[in-house]
Amino acid sequence: MRLTILALWCALALSAQMKAPTDEASLREGLKLYQFHCSFCHGKGDDGMAANLVTPNLVHAPTDASLVNIIRNGIGGTDMPPALGMSEQEMLMVAGYVRSLGRTAPTSIAGDAAKGKALYLGKGGCAGCHMVDGKGGRSGPDLTLIGAMRSPGNLRTSIVDPNASMVGGWSMVHLTLKSGQKVSGIRLNEDNFHVSLRDGKGKIQTIAKAEAVKIDRDLTRSSMPAYGKVFSEDEMTDLIAYLFSLRGAL
Ligand code: HEC
Ligand code: HEC
Incomplete structure:
Protein backbone atom coordinates (compact mmCIF):
# COMPACT_ATOMS: atom_id res chain seq x y z
CA MET A 1 0.00 0.00 0.00
CA ARG A 2 2.71 2.43 1.03
CA LEU A 3 4.62 1.58 -2.14
CA THR A 4 1.61 2.32 -4.35
CA ILE A 5 1.18 5.71 -2.72
CA LEU A 6 4.86 6.43 -3.20
CA ALA A 7 4.68 5.40 -6.86
CA LEU A 8 1.60 7.55 -7.35
CA TRP A 9 3.28 10.52 -5.71
CA CYS A 10 6.37 10.13 -7.93
CA ALA A 11 4.17 9.92 -11.04
CA LEU A 12 2.35 13.09 -10.00
CA ALA A 13 5.56 14.92 -9.20
CA LEU A 14 7.02 13.90 -12.57
CA SER A 15 3.90 14.77 -14.54
CA ALA A 16 3.78 18.30 -13.18
CA GLN A 17 6.96 19.19 -15.06
CA MET A 18 6.52 16.81 -17.98
CA LYS A 19 7.63 18.27 -21.30
CA ALA A 20 7.11 16.62 -24.66
CA PRO A 21 10.35 16.56 -26.70
CA THR A 22 10.51 18.81 -29.78
CA ASP A 23 13.81 17.74 -31.40
CA GLU A 24 13.57 16.30 -34.87
CA ALA A 25 14.62 12.72 -33.99
CA SER A 26 11.90 12.48 -31.34
CA LEU A 27 9.31 13.96 -33.71
CA ARG A 28 10.17 11.36 -36.35
CA GLU A 29 9.86 8.60 -33.78
CA GLY A 30 6.61 10.20 -32.54
CA LEU A 31 5.23 10.21 -36.08
CA LYS A 32 5.98 6.46 -36.47
CA LEU A 33 4.27 5.68 -33.17
CA TYR A 34 1.36 7.94 -34.13
CA GLN A 35 0.91 6.12 -37.43
CA PHE A 36 0.88 2.79 -35.61
CA HIS A 37 -1.31 3.69 -32.63
CA CYS A 38 -3.43 6.69 -33.56
CA SER A 39 -3.90 7.25 -37.30
CA PHE A 40 -6.50 4.50 -37.55
CA CYS A 41 -8.94 6.91 -35.87
CA HIS A 42 -7.30 10.33 -36.18
CA GLY A 43 -6.05 10.02 -39.79
CA LYS A 44 -3.34 12.57 -40.53
CA GLY A 45 -4.64 14.62 -37.62
CA ASP A 46 -7.49 16.54 -39.23
CA ASP A 47 -8.99 14.08 -41.69
CA GLY A 48 -9.83 11.14 -39.45
CA MET A 49 -13.12 10.06 -37.93
CA ALA A 50 -12.05 11.07 -34.41
CA ALA A 51 -11.12 14.39 -32.77
CA ASN A 52 -9.20 16.92 -34.83
CA LEU A 53 -5.65 17.10 -33.49
CA VAL A 54 -4.47 19.87 -35.82
CA THR A 55 -5.27 22.65 -33.41
CA PRO A 56 -3.19 24.73 -31.03
CA ASN A 57 -5.78 24.16 -28.29
CA LEU A 58 -6.59 20.55 -27.52
CA VAL A 59 -9.73 20.75 -25.41
CA HIS A 60 -8.80 17.81 -23.19
CA ALA A 61 -5.08 18.42 -23.19
CA PRO A 62 -4.02 21.99 -22.37
CA THR A 63 -0.63 20.81 -21.01
CA ASP A 64 1.85 18.15 -22.11
CA ALA A 65 1.15 16.27 -18.87
CA SER A 66 -2.58 16.13 -19.57
CA LEU A 67 -1.86 15.07 -23.16
CA VAL A 68 0.28 12.15 -21.99
CA ASN A 69 -2.40 11.35 -19.45
CA ILE A 70 -5.04 11.09 -22.22
CA ILE A 71 -2.73 8.88 -24.27
CA ARG A 72 -2.12 6.65 -21.26
CA ASN A 73 -5.72 6.41 -20.00
CA GLY A 74 -7.93 7.33 -22.95
CA ILE A 75 -10.99 9.54 -22.40
CA GLY A 76 -13.64 7.81 -20.30
CA GLY A 77 -17.06 7.51 -21.88
CA THR A 78 -15.71 8.11 -25.40
CA ASP A 79 -14.10 5.97 -28.11
CA MET A 80 -10.67 7.36 -27.29
CA PRO A 81 -8.89 4.23 -25.93
CA PRO A 82 -5.98 3.91 -23.48
CA ALA A 83 -2.64 3.26 -25.23
CA LEU A 84 -1.53 -0.34 -25.28
CA GLY A 85 2.09 -1.34 -24.79
CA MET A 86 3.64 2.12 -25.01
CA SER A 87 6.46 3.14 -22.69
CA GLU A 88 6.44 6.49 -20.86
CA GLN A 89 9.14 7.73 -23.26
CA GLU A 90 7.11 6.68 -26.31
CA MET A 91 3.98 8.41 -25.01
CA LEU A 92 6.00 11.60 -24.59
CA MET A 93 7.24 11.35 -28.19
CA VAL A 94 3.70 10.86 -29.55
CA ALA A 95 2.60 13.83 -27.44
CA GLY A 96 5.41 15.90 -28.98
CA TYR A 97 4.31 14.90 -32.45
CA VAL A 98 0.64 15.70 -31.73
CA ARG A 99 1.68 19.15 -30.44
CA SER A 100 3.70 19.78 -33.60
CA LEU A 101 0.54 19.22 -35.66
CA GLY A 102 -1.23 22.03 -33.88
CA ARG A 103 1.39 24.67 -34.44
CA THR A 104 0.11 25.37 -37.96
CA ALA A 105 -3.57 25.24 -37.10
CA PRO A 106 -6.46 25.85 -37.15
CA THR A 107 -6.38 24.84 -40.80
CA SER A 108 -8.30 27.06 -43.13
CA ILE A 109 -10.77 25.02 -45.10
CA ALA A 110 -12.96 25.76 -48.11
CA GLY A 111 -16.43 27.29 -47.69
CA ASP A 112 -18.06 30.40 -46.28
CA ALA A 113 -18.72 30.06 -42.55
CA ALA A 114 -21.21 32.98 -42.50
CA LYS A 115 -23.35 31.36 -45.20
CA GLY A 116 -22.99 28.06 -43.33
CA LYS A 117 -24.34 29.67 -40.17
CA ALA A 118 -27.39 30.91 -42.06
CA LEU A 119 -28.02 27.36 -43.32
CA TYR A 120 -27.52 25.97 -39.83
CA LEU A 121 -30.12 28.33 -38.37
CA GLY A 122 -32.44 28.34 -41.42
CA LYS A 123 -32.94 25.48 -43.84
CA GLY A 124 -31.09 22.95 -41.67
CA GLY A 125 -33.11 23.61 -38.53
CA CYS A 126 -30.07 22.37 -36.62
CA ALA A 127 -30.58 24.71 -33.65
CA GLY A 128 -33.84 22.92 -32.89
CA CYS A 129 -31.74 20.07 -31.51
CA HIS A 130 -28.26 21.48 -30.94
CA MET A 131 -26.87 24.13 -28.64
CA VAL A 132 -24.14 26.61 -29.70
CA ASP A 133 -22.93 29.12 -27.11
CA GLY A 134 -25.89 28.39 -24.87
CA LYS A 135 -28.57 28.86 -27.57
CA GLY A 136 -30.58 26.05 -29.12
CA GLY A 137 -32.17 22.70 -28.28
CA ARG A 138 -31.12 19.79 -26.14
CA SER A 139 -32.01 16.86 -28.35
CA GLY A 140 -28.45 16.51 -29.62
CA PRO A 141 -24.89 17.19 -28.42
CA ASP A 142 -23.70 20.74 -27.70
CA LEU A 143 -21.75 21.94 -30.74
CA THR A 144 -20.01 24.97 -29.16
CA LEU A 145 -16.57 23.33 -29.47
CA ILE A 146 -17.28 20.91 -32.28
CA GLY A 147 -14.71 22.46 -34.64
CA ALA A 148 -11.94 21.78 -32.14
CA MET A 149 -13.17 18.25 -31.52
CA ARG A 150 -13.85 16.84 -34.96
CA SER A 151 -12.19 16.88 -38.36
CA PRO A 152 -14.01 18.35 -41.40
CA GLY A 153 -14.32 14.82 -42.80
CA ASN A 154 -15.97 13.53 -39.64
CA LEU A 155 -18.35 16.53 -39.54
CA ARG A 156 -19.47 15.73 -43.08
CA THR A 157 -20.17 12.09 -42.16
CA SER A 158 -22.14 13.21 -39.08
CA ILE A 159 -24.43 15.29 -41.29
CA VAL A 160 -24.74 13.07 -44.35
CA ASP A 161 -24.95 9.74 -42.55
CA PRO A 162 -25.54 10.16 -38.79
CA ASN A 163 -25.80 6.40 -38.24
CA ALA A 164 -22.24 5.95 -39.50
CA SER A 165 -20.76 8.20 -36.82
CA MET A 166 -22.95 7.82 -33.76
CA VAL A 167 -21.79 9.77 -30.73
CA GLY A 168 -22.08 7.78 -27.50
CA GLY A 169 -24.79 8.75 -25.01
CA TRP A 170 -27.42 9.79 -27.57
CA SER A 171 -29.18 6.53 -28.30
CA LEU A 219 -28.06 1.65 -30.18
CA THR A 220 -27.02 2.04 -33.80
CA ARG A 221 -29.66 4.38 -35.21
CA SER A 222 -29.28 8.14 -34.69
CA SER A 223 -32.31 10.32 -34.05
CA MET A 224 -30.66 12.97 -36.21
CA PRO A 225 -32.04 13.05 -39.76
CA ALA A 226 -29.62 12.40 -42.65
CA TYR A 227 -29.06 15.65 -44.56
CA GLY A 228 -27.31 14.30 -47.69
CA LYS A 229 -30.18 15.35 -49.98
CA VAL A 230 -31.13 18.55 -48.18
CA PHE A 231 -28.02 20.57 -49.08
CA SER A 232 -26.18 21.10 -52.35
CA GLU A 233 -22.46 20.33 -52.41
CA ASP A 234 -21.63 24.06 -52.03
CA GLU A 235 -24.04 24.43 -49.13
CA MET A 236 -22.53 21.40 -47.43
CA THR A 237 -19.06 22.94 -47.75
CA ASP A 238 -20.32 26.21 -46.20
CA LEU A 239 -22.07 24.37 -43.37
CA ILE A 240 -18.91 22.41 -42.56
CA ALA A 241 -16.86 25.63 -42.63
CA TYR A 242 -19.26 27.06 -40.04
CA LEU A 243 -19.13 23.99 -37.78
CA PHE A 244 -15.34 23.80 -38.11
CA SER A 245 -15.12 27.44 -37.00
CA LEU A 246 -16.88 26.63 -33.71
CA ARG A 247 -14.08 26.50 -31.18
CA GLY A 248 -15.63 28.20 -28.21
CA ALA A 249 -13.67 30.98 -26.60
CA LEU A 250 -10.38 29.10 -26.97
C1 HEC B 1 -10.27 3.87 -31.55
C2 HEC B 1 -10.10 5.24 -32.03
C3 HEC B 1 -9.00 6.09 -31.43
C4 HEC B 1 -7.65 5.81 -31.33
C5 HEC B 1 -6.92 4.53 -31.74
C6 HEC B 1 -7.05 7.00 -30.77
N1 HEC B 1 -8.01 7.94 -30.54
FE1 HEC B 1 -7.69 9.80 -29.75
N2 HEC B 1 -9.68 10.16 -29.75
C7 HEC B 1 -10.63 9.33 -30.28
C8 HEC B 1 -11.94 9.95 -30.13
C9 HEC B 1 -13.27 9.37 -30.57
C10 HEC B 1 -11.72 11.20 -29.48
C11 HEC B 1 -12.77 12.23 -29.09
C12 HEC B 1 -13.25 11.94 -27.71
C13 HEC B 1 -14.35 12.91 -27.31
O1 HEC B 1 -15.50 12.67 -27.73
O2 HEC B 1 -14.06 13.87 -26.61
C14 HEC B 1 -10.29 11.28 -29.27
C15 HEC B 1 -9.69 12.36 -28.63
C16 HEC B 1 -8.32 12.54 -28.56
C17 HEC B 1 -7.68 13.69 -28.00
C18 HEC B 1 -8.38 14.90 -27.38
C19 HEC B 1 -8.51 15.99 -28.38
C20 HEC B 1 -8.87 17.31 -27.74
O3 HEC B 1 -9.18 18.26 -28.49
O4 HEC B 1 -8.80 17.43 -26.51
C21 HEC B 1 -6.35 13.51 -28.13
C22 HEC B 1 -5.26 14.47 -27.72
C23 HEC B 1 -6.15 12.23 -28.76
N3 HEC B 1 -7.37 11.67 -29.00
C24 HEC B 1 -4.91 11.71 -29.06
C25 HEC B 1 -4.72 10.40 -29.50
C26 HEC B 1 -3.42 9.80 -29.66
C27 HEC B 1 -2.10 10.51 -29.46
C28 HEC B 1 -3.64 8.51 -30.05
C29 HEC B 1 -2.61 7.43 -30.28
C30 HEC B 1 -1.71 7.16 -29.19
C31 HEC B 1 -5.08 8.31 -30.14
N4 HEC B 1 -5.70 9.47 -29.81
C32 HEC B 1 -5.69 7.12 -30.52
C33 HEC B 1 -10.42 8.09 -30.86
C34 HEC B 1 -9.21 7.43 -30.93
C1 HEC C 1 -33.85 15.90 -34.43
C2 HEC C 1 -32.69 16.44 -33.77
C3 HEC C 1 -31.47 16.81 -34.60
C4 HEC C 1 -31.40 17.70 -35.66
C5 HEC C 1 -32.54 18.46 -36.34
C6 HEC C 1 -30.00 17.79 -36.01
N1 HEC C 1 -29.25 16.97 -35.20
FE1 HEC C 1 -27.25 16.75 -35.25
N2 HEC C 1 -27.36 15.28 -33.83
C7 HEC C 1 -28.52 14.91 -33.17
C8 HEC C 1 -28.21 13.80 -32.27
C9 HEC C 1 -29.20 13.09 -31.36
C10 HEC C 1 -26.84 13.55 -32.41
C11 HEC C 1 -26.03 12.49 -31.64
C12 HEC C 1 -26.17 11.15 -32.29
C13 HEC C 1 -25.36 11.07 -33.54
O1 HEC C 1 -24.14 11.06 -33.45
O2 HEC C 1 -25.95 11.04 -34.62
C14 HEC C 1 -26.32 14.50 -33.39
C15 HEC C 1 -25.01 14.60 -33.79
C16 HEC C 1 -24.50 15.62 -34.57
C17 HEC C 1 -23.11 15.85 -34.83
C18 HEC C 1 -21.95 15.01 -34.29
C19 HEC C 1 -21.51 15.58 -32.97
C20 HEC C 1 -20.21 14.96 -32.53
O3 HEC C 1 -19.93 15.08 -31.32
O4 HEC C 1 -19.49 14.42 -33.36
C21 HEC C 1 -23.01 16.95 -35.63
C22 HEC C 1 -21.74 17.58 -36.18
C23 HEC C 1 -24.34 17.41 -35.89
N3 HEC C 1 -25.23 16.58 -35.22
C24 HEC C 1 -24.65 18.50 -36.68
C25 HEC C 1 -25.94 18.83 -37.06
C26 HEC C 1 -26.26 19.81 -38.07
C27 HEC C 1 -25.25 20.66 -38.82
C28 HEC C 1 -27.63 19.82 -38.20
C29 HEC C 1 -28.44 20.62 -39.17
C30 HEC C 1 -28.09 20.50 -40.57
C31 HEC C 1 -28.15 18.85 -37.24
N4 HEC C 1 -27.10 18.26 -36.58
C32 HEC C 1 -29.50 18.59 -37.03
C33 HEC C 1 -29.76 15.46 -33.33
C34 HEC C 1 -30.13 16.35 -34.33
Whole structure:
Protein backbone atom coordinates (compact mmCIF):
# COMPACT_ATOMS: atom_id res chain seq x y z
CA MET A 1 0.00 0.00 0.00
CA ARG A 2 2.71 2.43 1.03
CA LEU A 3 4.62 1.58 -2.14
CA THR A 4 1.61 2.32 -4.35
CA ILE A 5 1.18 5.71 -2.72
CA LEU A 6 4.86 6.43 -3.20
CA ALA A 7 4.68 5.40 -6.86
CA LEU A 8 1.60 7.55 -7.35
CA TRP A 9 3.28 10.52 -5.71
CA CYS A 10 6.37 10.13 -7.93
CA ALA A 11 4.17 9.92 -11.04
CA LEU A 12 2.35 13.09 -10.00
CA ALA A 13 5.56 14.92 -9.20
CA LEU A 14 7.02 13.90 -12.57
CA SER A 15 3.90 14.77 -14.54
CA ALA A 16 3.78 18.30 -13.18
CA GLN A 17 6.96 19.19 -15.06
CA MET A 18 6.52 16.81 -17.98
CA LYS A 19 7.63 18.27 -21.30
CA ALA A 20 7.11 16.62 -24.66
CA PRO A 21 10.35 16.56 -26.70
CA THR A 22 10.51 18.81 -29.78
CA ASP A 23 13.81 17.74 -31.40
CA GLU A 24 13.57 16.30 -34.87
CA ALA A 25 14.62 12.72 -33.99
CA SER A 26 11.90 12.48 -31.34
CA LEU A 27 9.31 13.96 -33.71
CA ARG A 28 10.17 11.36 -36.35
CA GLU A 29 9.86 8.60 -33.78
CA GLY A 30 6.61 10.20 -32.54
CA LEU A 31 5.23 10.21 -36.08
CA LYS A 32 5.98 6.46 -36.47
CA LEU A 33 4.27 5.68 -33.17
CA TYR A 34 1.36 7.94 -34.13
CA GLN A 35 0.91 6.12 -37.43
CA PHE A 36 0.88 2.79 -35.61
CA HIS A 37 -1.31 3.69 -32.63
CA CYS A 38 -3.43 6.69 -33.56
CA SER A 39 -3.90 7.25 -37.30
CA PHE A 40 -6.50 4.50 -37.55
CA CYS A 41 -8.94 6.91 -35.87
CA HIS A 42 -7.30 10.33 -36.18
CA GLY A 43 -6.05 10.02 -39.79
CA LYS A 44 -3.34 12.57 -40.53
CA GLY A 45 -4.64 14.62 -37.62
CA ASP A 46 -7.49 16.54 -39.23
CA ASP A 47 -8.99 14.08 -41.69
CA GLY A 48 -9.83 11.14 -39.45
CA MET A 49 -13.12 10.06 -37.93
CA ALA A 50 -12.05 11.07 -34.41
CA ALA A 51 -11.12 14.39 -32.77
CA ASN A 52 -9.20 16.92 -34.83
CA LEU A 53 -5.65 17.10 -33.49
CA VAL A 54 -4.47 19.87 -35.82
CA THR A 55 -5.27 22.65 -33.41
CA PRO A 56 -3.19 24.73 -31.03
CA ASN A 57 -5.78 24.16 -28.29
CA LEU A 58 -6.59 20.55 -27.52
CA VAL A 59 -9.73 20.75 -25.41
CA HIS A 60 -8.80 17.81 -23.19
CA ALA A 61 -5.08 18.42 -23.19
CA PRO A 62 -4.02 21.99 -22.37
CA THR A 63 -0.63 20.81 -21.01
CA ASP A 64 1.85 18.15 -22.11
CA ALA A 65 1.15 16.27 -18.87
CA SER A 66 -2.58 16.13 -19.57
CA LEU A 67 -1.86 15.07 -23.16
CA VAL A 68 0.28 12.15 -21.99
CA ASN A 69 -2.40 11.35 -19.45
CA ILE A 70 -5.04 11.09 -22.22
CA ILE A 71 -2.73 8.88 -24.27
CA ARG A 72 -2.12 6.65 -21.26
CA ASN A 73 -5.72 6.41 -20.00
CA GLY A 74 -7.93 7.33 -22.95
CA ILE A 75 -10.99 9.54 -22.40
CA GLY A 76 -13.64 7.81 -20.30
CA GLY A 77 -17.06 7.51 -21.88
CA THR A 78 -15.71 8.11 -25.40
CA ASP A 79 -14.10 5.97 -28.11
CA MET A 80 -10.67 7.36 -27.29
CA PRO A 81 -8.89 4.23 -25.93
CA PRO A 82 -5.98 3.91 -23.48
CA ALA A 83 -2.64 3.26 -25.23
CA LEU A 84 -1.53 -0.34 -25.28
CA GLY A 85 2.09 -1.34 -24.79
CA MET A 86 3.64 2.12 -25.01
CA SER A 87 6.46 3.14 -22.69
CA GLU A 88 6.44 6.49 -20.86
CA GLN A 89 9.14 7.73 -23.26
CA GLU A 90 7.11 6.68 -26.31
CA MET A 91 3.98 8.41 -25.01
CA LEU A 92 6.00 11.60 -24.59
CA MET A 93 7.24 11.35 -28.19
CA VAL A 94 3.70 10.86 -29.55
CA ALA A 95 2.60 13.83 -27.44
CA GLY A 96 5.41 15.90 -28.98
CA TYR A 97 4.31 14.90 -32.45
CA VAL A 98 0.64 15.70 -31.73
CA ARG A 99 1.68 19.15 -30.44
CA SER A 100 3.70 19.78 -33.60
CA LEU A 101 0.54 19.22 -35.66
CA GLY A 102 -1.23 22.03 -33.88
CA ARG A 103 1.39 24.67 -34.44
CA THR A 104 0.11 25.37 -37.96
CA ALA A 105 -3.57 25.24 -37.10
CA PRO A 106 -6.46 25.85 -37.15
CA THR A 107 -6.38 24.84 -40.80
CA SER A 108 -8.30 27.06 -43.13
CA ILE A 109 -10.77 25.02 -45.10
CA ALA A 110 -12.96 25.76 -48.11
CA GLY A 111 -16.43 27.29 -47.69
CA ASP A 112 -18.06 30.40 -46.28
CA ALA A 113 -18.72 30.06 -42.55
CA ALA A 114 -21.21 32.98 -42.50
CA LYS A 115 -23.35 31.36 -45.20
CA GLY A 116 -22.99 28.06 -43.33
CA LYS A 117 -24.34 29.67 -40.17
CA ALA A 118 -27.39 30.91 -42.06
CA LEU A 119 -28.02 27.36 -43.32
CA TYR A 120 -27.52 25.97 -39.83
CA LEU A 121 -30.12 28.33 -38.37
CA GLY A 122 -32.44 28.34 -41.42
CA LYS A 123 -32.94 25.48 -43.84
CA GLY A 124 -31.09 22.95 -41.67
CA GLY A 125 -33.11 23.61 -38.53
CA CYS A 126 -30.07 22.37 -36.62
CA ALA A 127 -30.58 24.71 -33.65
CA GLY A 128 -33.84 22.92 -32.89
CA CYS A 129 -31.74 20.07 -31.51
CA HIS A 130 -28.26 21.48 -30.94
CA MET A 131 -26.87 24.13 -28.64
CA VAL A 132 -24.14 26.61 -29.70
CA ASP A 133 -22.93 29.12 -27.11
CA GLY A 134 -25.89 28.39 -24.87
CA LYS A 135 -28.57 28.86 -27.57
CA GLY A 136 -30.58 26.05 -29.12
CA GLY A 137 -32.17 22.70 -28.28
CA ARG A 138 -31.12 19.79 -26.14
CA SER A 139 -32.01 16.86 -28.35
CA GLY A 140 -28.45 16.51 -29.62
CA PRO A 141 -24.89 17.19 -28.42
CA ASP A 142 -23.70 20.74 -27.70
CA LEU A 143 -21.75 21.94 -30.74
CA THR A 144 -20.01 24.97 -29.16
CA LEU A 145 -16.57 23.33 -29.47
CA ILE A 146 -17.28 20.91 -32.28
CA GLY A 147 -14.71 22.46 -34.64
CA ALA A 148 -11.94 21.78 -32.14
CA MET A 149 -13.17 18.25 -31.52
CA ARG A 150 -13.85 16.84 -34.96
CA SER A 151 -12.19 16.88 -38.36
CA PRO A 152 -14.01 18.35 -41.40
CA GLY A 153 -14.32 14.82 -42.80
CA ASN A 154 -15.97 13.53 -39.64
CA LEU A 155 -18.35 16.53 -39.54
CA ARG A 156 -19.47 15.73 -43.08
CA THR A 157 -20.17 12.09 -42.16
CA SER A 158 -22.14 13.21 -39.08
CA ILE A 159 -24.43 15.29 -41.29
CA VAL A 160 -24.74 13.07 -44.35
CA ASP A 161 -24.95 9.74 -42.55
CA PRO A 162 -25.54 10.16 -38.79
CA ASN A 163 -25.80 6.40 -38.24
CA ALA A 164 -22.24 5.95 -39.50
CA SER A 165 -20.76 8.20 -36.82
CA MET A 166 -22.95 7.82 -33.76
CA VAL A 167 -21.79 9.77 -30.73
CA GLY A 168 -22.08 7.78 -27.50
CA GLY A 169 -24.79 8.75 -25.01
CA TRP A 170 -27.42 9.79 -27.57
CA SER A 171 -29.18 6.53 -28.30
CA MET A 172 -32.96 6.33 -28.30
CA VAL A 173 -35.18 4.12 -26.20
CA HIS A 174 -38.81 3.23 -27.03
CA LEU A 175 -41.21 1.89 -24.42
CA THR A 176 -44.68 0.45 -24.74
CA LEU A 177 -46.45 0.78 -21.40
CA LYS A 178 -49.08 -1.55 -19.93
CA SER A 179 -51.65 1.16 -20.64
CA GLY A 180 -50.80 0.88 -24.34
CA GLN A 181 -49.15 4.31 -24.30
CA LYS A 182 -45.86 4.60 -26.21
CA VAL A 183 -42.98 6.73 -24.96
CA SER A 184 -39.74 7.46 -26.86
CA GLY A 185 -36.74 9.58 -26.07
CA ILE A 186 -33.02 9.85 -25.63
CA ARG A 187 -31.91 7.36 -23.03
CA LEU A 188 -30.32 9.31 -20.19
CA ASN A 189 -29.99 6.60 -17.59
CA GLU A 190 -31.02 3.06 -16.89
CA ASP A 191 -30.81 0.66 -13.96
CA ASN A 192 -32.53 -2.64 -13.16
CA PHE A 193 -35.81 -0.97 -12.29
CA HIS A 194 -36.05 2.34 -14.16
CA VAL A 195 -35.32 4.05 -17.47
CA SER A 196 -34.85 7.82 -17.67
CA LEU A 197 -35.30 9.53 -20.98
CA ARG A 198 -35.69 12.99 -22.49
CA ASP A 199 -38.72 12.99 -24.75
CA GLY A 200 -39.21 14.96 -27.98
CA LYS A 201 -40.54 17.96 -26.04
CA GLY A 202 -37.42 18.08 -23.88
CA LYS A 203 -39.20 16.71 -20.81
CA ILE A 204 -37.30 14.22 -18.64
CA GLN A 205 -39.32 11.15 -17.70
CA THR A 206 -38.37 8.30 -15.40
CA ILE A 207 -40.39 5.18 -16.02
CA ALA A 208 -40.50 2.03 -13.92
CA LYS A 209 -39.62 -0.98 -16.05
CA ALA A 210 -42.46 -2.86 -14.35
CA GLU A 211 -44.84 -0.47 -16.15
CA ALA A 212 -43.51 -1.44 -19.57
CA VAL A 213 -44.48 -4.44 -21.65
CA LYS A 214 -41.82 -3.72 -24.28
CA ILE A 215 -38.51 -1.83 -24.25
CA ASP A 216 -36.56 -1.29 -27.49
CA ARG A 217 -33.17 0.36 -27.55
CA ASP A 218 -31.77 1.89 -30.74
CA LEU A 219 -28.06 1.65 -30.18
CA THR A 220 -27.02 2.04 -33.80
CA ARG A 221 -29.66 4.38 -35.21
CA SER A 222 -29.28 8.14 -34.69
CA SER A 223 -32.31 10.32 -34.05
CA MET A 224 -30.66 12.97 -36.21
CA PRO A 225 -32.04 13.05 -39.76
CA ALA A 226 -29.62 12.40 -42.65
CA TYR A 227 -29.06 15.65 -44.56
CA GLY A 228 -27.31 14.30 -47.69
CA LYS A 229 -30.18 15.35 -49.98
CA VAL A 230 -31.13 18.55 -48.18
CA PHE A 231 -28.02 20.57 -49.08
CA SER A 232 -26.18 21.10 -52.35
CA GLU A 233 -22.46 20.33 -52.41
CA ASP A 234 -21.63 24.06 -52.03
CA GLU A 235 -24.04 24.43 -49.13
CA MET A 236 -22.53 21.40 -47.43
CA THR A 237 -19.06 22.94 -47.75
CA ASP A 238 -20.32 26.21 -46.20
CA LEU A 239 -22.07 24.37 -43.37
CA ILE A 240 -18.91 22.41 -42.56
CA ALA A 241 -16.86 25.63 -42.63
CA TYR A 242 -19.26 27.06 -40.04
CA LEU A 243 -19.13 23.99 -37.78
CA PHE A 244 -15.34 23.80 -38.11
CA SER A 245 -15.12 27.44 -37.00
CA LEU A 246 -16.88 26.63 -33.71
CA ARG A 247 -14.08 26.50 -31.18
CA GLY A 248 -15.63 28.20 -28.21
CA ALA A 249 -13.67 30.98 -26.60
CA LEU A 250 -10.38 29.10 -26.97
C1 HEC B 1 -10.27 3.87 -31.55
C2 HEC B 1 -10.10 5.24 -32.03
C3 HEC B 1 -9.00 6.09 -31.43
C4 HEC B 1 -7.65 5.81 -31.33
C5 HEC B 1 -6.92 4.53 -31.74
C6 HEC B 1 -7.05 7.00 -30.77
N1 HEC B 1 -8.01 7.94 -30.54
FE1 HEC B 1 -7.69 9.80 -29.75
N2 HEC B 1 -9.68 10.16 -29.75
C7 HEC B 1 -10.63 9.33 -30.28
C8 HEC B 1 -11.94 9.95 -30.13
C9 HEC B 1 -13.27 9.37 -30.57
C10 HEC B 1 -11.72 11.20 -29.48
C11 HEC B 1 -12.77 12.23 -29.09
C12 HEC B 1 -13.25 11.94 -27.71
C13 HEC B 1 -14.35 12.91 -27.31
O1 HEC B 1 -15.50 12.67 -27.73
O2 HEC B 1 -14.06 13.87 -26.61
C14 HEC B 1 -10.29 11.28 -29.27
C15 HEC B 1 -9.69 12.36 -28.63
C16 HEC B 1 -8.32 12.54 -28.56
C17 HEC B 1 -7.68 13.69 -28.00
C18 HEC B 1 -8.38 14.90 -27.38
C19 HEC B 1 -8.51 15.99 -28.38
C20 HEC B 1 -8.87 17.31 -27.74
O3 HEC B 1 -9.18 18.26 -28.49
O4 HEC B 1 -8.80 17.43 -26.51
C21 HEC B 1 -6.35 13.51 -28.13
C22 HEC B 1 -5.26 14.47 -27.72
C23 HEC B 1 -6.15 12.23 -28.76
N3 HEC B 1 -7.37 11.67 -29.00
C24 HEC B 1 -4.91 11.71 -29.06
C25 HEC B 1 -4.72 10.40 -29.50
C26 HEC B 1 -3.42 9.80 -29.66
C27 HEC B 1 -2.10 10.51 -29.46
C28 HEC B 1 -3.64 8.51 -30.05
C29 HEC B 1 -2.61 7.43 -30.28
C30 HEC B 1 -1.71 7.16 -29.19
C31 HEC B 1 -5.08 8.31 -30.14
N4 HEC B 1 -5.70 9.47 -29.81
C32 HEC B 1 -5.69 7.12 -30.52
C33 HEC B 1 -10.42 8.09 -30.86
C34 HEC B 1 -9.21 7.43 -30.93
C1 HEC C 1 -33.85 15.90 -34.43
C2 HEC C 1 -32.69 16.44 -33.77
C3 HEC C 1 -31.47 16.81 -34.60
C4 HEC C 1 -31.40 17.70 -35.66
C5 HEC C 1 -32.54 18.46 -36.34
C6 HEC C 1 -30.00 17.79 -36.01
N1 HEC C 1 -29.25 16.97 -35.20
FE1 HEC C 1 -27.25 16.75 -35.25
N2 HEC C 1 -27.36 15.28 -33.83
C7 HEC C 1 -28.52 14.91 -33.17
C8 HEC C 1 -28.21 13.80 -32.27
C9 HEC C 1 -29.20 13.09 -31.36
C10 HEC C 1 -26.84 13.55 -32.41
C11 HEC C 1 -26.03 12.49 -31.64
C12 HEC C 1 -26.17 11.15 -32.29
C13 HEC C 1 -25.36 11.07 -33.54
O1 HEC C 1 -24.14 11.06 -33.45
O2 HEC C 1 -25.95 11.04 -34.62
C14 HEC C 1 -26.32 14.50 -33.39
C15 HEC C 1 -25.01 14.60 -33.79
C16 HEC C 1 -24.50 15.62 -34.57
C17 HEC C 1 -23.11 15.85 -34.83
C18 HEC C 1 -21.95 15.01 -34.29
C19 HEC C 1 -21.51 15.58 -32.97
C20 HEC C 1 -20.21 14.96 -32.53
O3 HEC C 1 -19.93 15.08 -31.32
O4 HEC C 1 -19.49 14.42 -33.36
C21 HEC C 1 -23.01 16.95 -35.63
C22 HEC C 1 -21.74 17.58 -36.18
C23 HEC C 1 -24.34 17.41 -35.89
N3 HEC C 1 -25.23 16.58 -35.22
C24 HEC C 1 -24.65 18.50 -36.68
C25 HEC C 1 -25.94 18.83 -37.06
C26 HEC C 1 -26.26 19.81 -38.07
C27 HEC C 1 -25.25 20.66 -38.82
C28 HEC C 1 -27.63 19.82 -38.20
C29 HEC C 1 -28.44 20.62 -39.17
C30 HEC C 1 -28.09 20.50 -40.57
C31 HEC C 1 -28.15 18.85 -37.24
N4 HEC C 1 -27.10 18.26 -36.58
C32 HEC C 1 -29.50 18.59 -37.03
C33 HEC C 1 -29.76 15.46 -33.33
C34 HEC C 1 -30.13 16.35 -34.33
